[in-house]
Amino acid sequence: MSGCGDDDDGGTGQTGTPPLTGTSIKVLSGRADMVTGGDALVEVLPPAGAVPATLRVSVGGRDQSANFAVRANGRVIGLVTGLTAGTNTIEATSSNGSFAGARLTVTNAGVNAPVLLRSHIEPYICATPQAVAATADSAGTNASGLSAAPTDAQCTTRAxxxxxxxxxxxxxxxxxxxxxxxxxxxxxxxxxxxxxxxxxxxxxxxxxxxxxxxxxxxxxxxxxxxxxxxxxxxxxxxxxxxxxxxxxxxxxxxxxxxxxxxxxxxxxxxxxxxxxxxxxxxxxxxxxxxxxxxxxxxxxxxxxxxxxxxxxxxxxxxxxxxxxxxxxxxxxxxRAYIGNGGSGGAINQNTVASISPGLLDGLQIQLDFADSVTTAIEVSDCVQLVNFYAGPAWTGLMQQQGLTQAQINAKKAAINGHLDQLGCHSWNNAFGTANKPGNYQAVLVANAAGQLFTSPAVTNNCRLPAAQVYDRVRNPNGIRCSDPDAAVAVWGTTPGTNRANQTNDNVGVQYGLKALQSGAITPEEFVTLNEGVGGSDADSNLTPQRSVADLDALRTAYRAGLVVSGTQVSRVPIIDQRTPDEQGIHYNWRSFSQRDRLARDNGGNFGNQVIWRHNGGASLAGLSLTTMDSWLNALNTSAPKPSANAVRTQAQVIAGKPATAFDFCYLSTDATYSNQVRDFTTCDQDPPLAVRSSPRQVAGGPRTEDILKCQLKALNFADYGTIVFTETQQARLRAVFATGVCDWSRPGVNQEATASPLTFAAGPGGVPLAPEPVSTPI
Known part of the structure; x- marks a missing residue:
């Protein structure tokens, strides 16, 4: 392998010979305007006929020629080092003028400094070699697994x-x-x-x-x-x-x-x-x-x-x-950078593919959720419902009718859309406090009947000392610890506050609509439900009024791809392993919600996604990886990526699909997991694999479940068909839905196509990334 920059002559460059043109420079390790850590892997493409030995590479006038060589693959590549914070100019020239040079401006940030964001969230407590216990006034630290302590507030530590x-x-x-x-x-x-x-x-x-x-x-x-x-x-x-x-x-x-x-x-x-x-x-x-x-x-x-x-x-x-x-x-x-993970790990894979397409080349998903923004719809609905069911209006109505607990549970399940009433219990207990900004005591479901109790433990989502955390009365400017507040650099704040904008909204939602239409609940139960379900305020406290989203947050969620876009995730192979958890939080319908988004945004085509359904007794991790490996090998041949973070098309992804990538299920009766059933109609009839729904879908919403705030239409009793409401019930519904009910046939409020990838470096809301810088001739 010959080096570059160790021969000033190279046998070319005689007087009168015009220099060769066409030199270019590109960063191989990422975008040229998003380099981090002070170094970058760079390729110089000299013109055909150029002698590499005459190549000179400099950064800000500092010679880095010794870092470059003709590698075994015939390409001229080197690691540029010592980049300063901000813009740097890489120049590739010929020592003897035999070819015209090029320059490329790269922008470097620290390895722990924000790039896509204006700022990272503060405070942030660095881990230490040994864990330190918290006190009433100071946060503790976690053990880092590293022998050296951080050297600065950004947690910089030697690898x-x-x-x-x-x-x-x-x-x-x-x-x-x-x-x-x-x-x-x-x-x-x-x-x-x-x-x-x-x-x-x-x-x-x-x-x-x-x-x-x-x-x-x-x-x-x-x-x-x-x-x-x-x-x-x-x-x-x-x-x-x-x-x-x-x-x-x-x-x-x-x-x-x-x-x-x-x-x-x-x-x-x-x-x-x-x-x-x-x-x-x-x-x-x-x-x-x-x-x-x-x-x-x-x-x-x-x-x-x-x-x-x-x-x-x-x-x-x-x-x-x-x-x-x-x-x-x-x-x-x-050759490939592949994601793997389930539940929250599925959210992260899907969201990365949506907001920064090209970073991941394939997704291996278990227990799919499309994204956290729309998952929060079901969480908030379930919190509202379990609290309503435990309240006097519902319990009194159930007692008045003399219903058994089994009959009451069946009504709850019909309203919730789940296998039974336990699913919403799980959502409430596991994540019902995720948007609490301050110190709280969780209100938890105690038993299958839905009785509630308040946990004696006081905690906060930041895991910081209580005195540092927000309190509406005692510490209104304290650190807010909700999910949106962790991304305030993305969402921005409501005027005059430090509260992050939020997407939670249920104005116009007719809870239990399909349960009413099927006869599972009565008109009086439907009216009572929608009168009493209420909503939550900016601090995630239950209110009699419905929840109202911040309009700017809705726009950001869609434009940034935080509501995962079927367009963006169509550009990667997806292997979705779905196991049932119908009494927990991981429902079978979630995989098909993702599929519906793909189909809607790609002319009905969802061929880049395969779903493998089984009852949880089989390990398909090996099959998933080898199938994904074959898929990506084919894509590397048929649709090679010109740069590390380039994006393929759905058509390219589908064209590379291997024969082993197809939908199937193992029925719950197949104890040996030996028969891959390809007919999803048969799979749907297997009770553990059956695809159910959610409270918002029972309310008439689509399975894509990506309408954060619905557009409204006037309440019209003719829309209920043969269902008859008394005059009193009609008056009560008019009071509940004074501004109208959801019109699910229309896009949501501020729902628009994604503009991702966005950068939030200039502030919340984000703007589309500019085209990646390219080199220019010298």
């Missing part, structure tokens, strides 16, 4: 690496377990060691015997390699990350010569749940992913792409962008 090997012990019952081999210290265990039952044990050069190490064969290879894993841990975007990959300790690894056991592909594991603590933590998702590592995939995790640690979805996308950039610069160019 570290460790090696582990896969033991020969079989995994499973009585064998080893794929658990984190370096658990965090706790008060009870301040110096933890690798668990004896961990399938990964520390590798010590010169001590660990080769005969003790398992082997594995990466995808695309026929050669088994020692199953040794290198784990890099550090801080990117203020999130603690792990990057794990098969590694040969006896060999070097550079960006231009990665070790061959790596497939050049990454699985980024996204963590579940949702939350907005202000405390930095280790990732909840794990690099210990035998399914991916054993097949030669790199595994990446970051605590800020774990939904439980961060519900600001733009910050999630920004973190993925920085992780991907770092991997390309340090490990080499990528």
């Amino acid at each position: 570290e690496t460790k090696l582990y090997y896969r033991t020969l012990t079989a995994a499973g019952t009585g064998g080893c377990a794929f658990v984190i081999p370096d658990p965090s210290p706790t008060a009870a265990n301040p110096a933890p060691t690798t668990p004896a039952n961990s399938c990964f044990q520390p590798y010590v050069a010169g001590t660990t015997q080769a005969s003790a190490i398992a082997t594995t064969t990466p995808l695309g290879s026929t050669t088994a390699v020692p199953y040794i894993v290198r784990v890099e841990r550090g801080v990117i975007n203020r999130g603690i990350y792990d990057i794990a990959v098969l590694f040969d300790p006896s060999r070097p690894w550079t960006f231009d010569a990665p070790q061959p056991q790596w497939t050049g592909k990454v699985v980024h594991n996204f963590g579940g749940s949702t939350g907005q603590p202000r405390l930095q933590a280790r990732p909840n998702s794990s690099w210990v992913d035998n399914n991916a590592l054993s097949r030669g995939y790199m595994v990446a995790v970051n605590s800020l792409t774990d939904s439980a640690n961060n519900s600001n979805r733009v910050l999630v996308a920004e973190t993925v962008m920085k992780m991907k950039e770092h991997i390309i610069e340090q490990y080499g160019e990528l």
